[in-house]
Amino acid sequence: MYTETRVPLVCSYDSDADAAYLYLDHPLPAAAVRRVVPFDPADGMSNLDLDADGRVVGLEILGAGRRLPPALLRAIRHPAEEQAGSD
Template sequence: MYTEKRIPLLCSYDSDADTAYIYLDHPIPPAAAQRVIPFDPDQGMFNLDLNPEGHVVGLEILGARSRLPPALLQAILKNQDQTENKP
């Protein structure tokens, strides 16, 4: 049975690379311990990261400014600012 529930997700954004990352598991295993599956192969703009068991642990979004809803990107940036400014 499917149950709907809102859960917090850890998200990050790198403005220099214009890349967002949505963590579905944390911490993400080192690159050598995971598999990356690109999709939208024409543009190569999204990558799914899988752990060794084949579970999706994260989603990387390249060109995030043009691909994410502005409200989501703003929420990620606001959260990052608050986290970085904690004593």
């Protein structure tokens, strides 16, 4: 059976590093990430963060500017970054 649920998405974006982080557990307790699993072997540009029980607690996406939808990046950028980018 398929069930659709909507939950708030908590994410961050570092434009200097062009890296986004999507929190699947938030707030993420200190030292919660016990293992990092790289995926997308063609690029090696994404990592799954797992907790001690093997649950995925976060997703890091490097090269986010070209790999994520523009609307998502606009939504998570800090307003000061948006203004600086338009100068």
